[in-house]
Amino acid sequence: MATIYQWAVIGAGPAGIASVGKLLDNGIQAKDIVWIDPNFTVGDFGTRWRNVPSNTKVELFLKFLYASDAFDFKNCQEDFALKRAPVNKTCELRLMADPLQWVTHHLKEKVHAIQDIAETLKLDKRTWQIKLRHAEIQATNVILANGAEPKNLPLSAPPIIPLHIALDSENIKTACRSEDTIAVFGSSHSAVLILRNLIENCSVKRIVNFYQDQLLYAVYLNDWILFDDTGLKGPTAEWSRENLHGNLPDNLIRLHSNEENIEHYLPQCDKVIYAVGFNRRTLPVVDELAHMKYIEQTGIIAPGLFGLGIAFPEAKYNPFGMVEYRVGLWKFMDYLNRIMPVWLNYAP
Ligand SMILES: Cc1cc2nc3c(=O)[nH]c(=O)nc-3n(C[C@H](O)[C@H](O)[C@H](O)COP(=O)(O)OP(=O)(O)OC[C@H]3O[C@@H](n4cnc5c(N)ncnc54)[C@H](O)[C@@H]3O)c2cc1C
CATH class of the missing domain: 3.50.50 (FAD/NAD(P)-binding domain)
Structure with missing residues (x-):
């Protein structure tokens, strides 16, 4: 019988990396997690935006790297430039992309990583059927962290x-x-x-x-x-x-x-x-889910289907009552810390 994973994470940009880390931190066993990406090179952050100056200070990038026990970054011996950069200054994004690549390799050795593209998603008998370009897999819960394209x-x-x-x-x-x-x-x-x-x-x-x-x-x-x-x-x-x-x-x-x-x-x-914003990357989702919106405060798209990252940002009200869509690595991690208890209890 085919394996039914407990969790599938689609996308290995910063949001996918954070998701895999936090699932492991929350006690999901590595053998129950499947992780899908065509490249595993830290998404657009690690490829397209490497030479862009950050708007985030170095200390927040470091906070992200140390925020998941599963990342094991405290035992990382590599001399990354980020570790030596002034913590209260911004930096080029590649300084963060390099340690994230290290974390990716580390997590790939733990969970089941498949280098492929997810093409369709369909709920069948309370299980998500994920059609990849070269295979088909099943999972009880799915996290979409598949990023966005410039508009x-x-x-x-x-x-x-x-x-x-x-x-x-x-x-x-x-x-x-x-x-x-x-x-x-x-x-x-x-x-x-x-x-x-x-x-x-x-x-x-x-x-x-x-x-x-x-x-x-x-x-x-x-x-x-x-x-x-x-x-x-x-x-x-x-x-x-x-x-x-x-x-x-x-x-x-x-x-x-x-x-x-x-x-x-x-x-x-x-x-x-x-430079006018981003559109969520689409995954041809079969059936009525194609028209469903995600809940902007919890990332829930449907029972057992969740969205994270630039494609599904958290909407948060500031103390003046203005809504902001929170896009940034530390924000993804902070959001996950709050919503993971919900996701773990919201299966199909
Ligand atoms: C110019 C710029 C500057 C920024 N500066 C900062 C900053 O200073 N600090 C900060 O914290 N944030 C910054 N950000 C924001 C941050 O870069 C993005 O929010 C973040 O990279 C989004 O991560 P993600 O994982 O959601 O998406 P991505 O990085 O796009 O990753 C998505 C991944 O999903 C994969 N994927 C897509 N479709 C599929 C599929 N069908 N099947 C399998 N895999 C799939 C892709 O291959 C990719 O690996 C900046 C963004 C931009 C554009």
């Missing part, structure tokens, strides 16, 4: 420079010519990093930044951070204050992203970069 806008626009190229201070140079006018949509951390990249690393003719929302800055209060998930932080916030507050560099204009401005200015641009 593009449905505009008739010039060629797109993909977000991961635009955010990389080296790669962006090869995507732009000095005679180019580049459109950048957005005003988030990513959008400001891209403006800085274009201004400091590429001498393009002109940059047109179309924005919808104001620039927000994280405010560190006694025991919480206002605009923690949406606000600019660290060196990016400093750069933004120095360059975008009525003192724009000569080759940059900022325009409200309305129809009139887009119609007038976008045709003058040679390339466009969208």
Whole structure:
């Protein structure tokens, strides 16, 4: 008879890594966990965003690594640069990606890891049937941690420079010519990093930044951070204050992203970069579940089916009553600590 795993985790980015760690910490035996990913290289965090400066301080990355006993990071002898970095400073994301790769190898040796892509999911007799590209497996509970893709806008626009190229201070140079006018949509951390990249690393003719929302800055209060998930932080916030507050560099204009401005200015641009958020990666889920939403405070999609990570972020109200979608590695871990007792008792 085919094995029915107690838990399947789909995706091995930071959210999948945290999920496997916390299942083990909560007493689920390694033989009862199956972990699926096509690469096991720390997801987009470990591949696409390696050369992006973090908005998180080093101490929060370290807190994540020590937060799961199953990670066994306290016994890790590798001399990772993260261990030597100043704890109250930000860093390039690769400093965190390298230890996460170490944790991935460590966890893969414990649980049953399958290098494959999950294609469909179907509930049959209270068990999830997971069709992979090359096999079929069964599990009582499933955690979807399959990440998200950058959004593009449905505009008739010039060629797109993909977000991961635009955010990389080296790669962006090869995507732009000095005679180019580049459109950048957005005003988030990513959008400001891209403006800085274009201004400091590429001498393009002109940059047109179309924005919808104001620039927000994280405010560190006694025991919480206002605009923690949406606000600019660290060196990016400093750069933004120095360059975008009525003192724009000569080759940059900022325009409200309305129809009139887009119609007038976008045709003058040679390339466009969208930094306007992310869409959840879809898994062709069979039957009525395709239309079900996840509960934003618990990650529950259905009994025995849960979502975590950038695809299913926790919605949390701050003390001023504003909702923020919590995306960040330590936030995934903190959320898991609170919701795992629910997930362990919510089988089909
Ligand atoms: C520019 C930028 C800067 C950021 N800076 C920070 C920061 O400073 N600090 C911080 O904490 N966070 C930061 N983040 C957020 C953080 O990087 C993301 O939230 C995090 O990487 C999301 O992790 P994830 O595991 O949800 O998704 P991903 O990292 O995308 O991983 C998803 C995994 O699922 C796999 N997968 C997808 N589909 C399938 C399938 N069908 N079957 C099997 N596997 C599948 C993929 O191969 C991948 O390995 C930043 C994000 C961006 C974009």
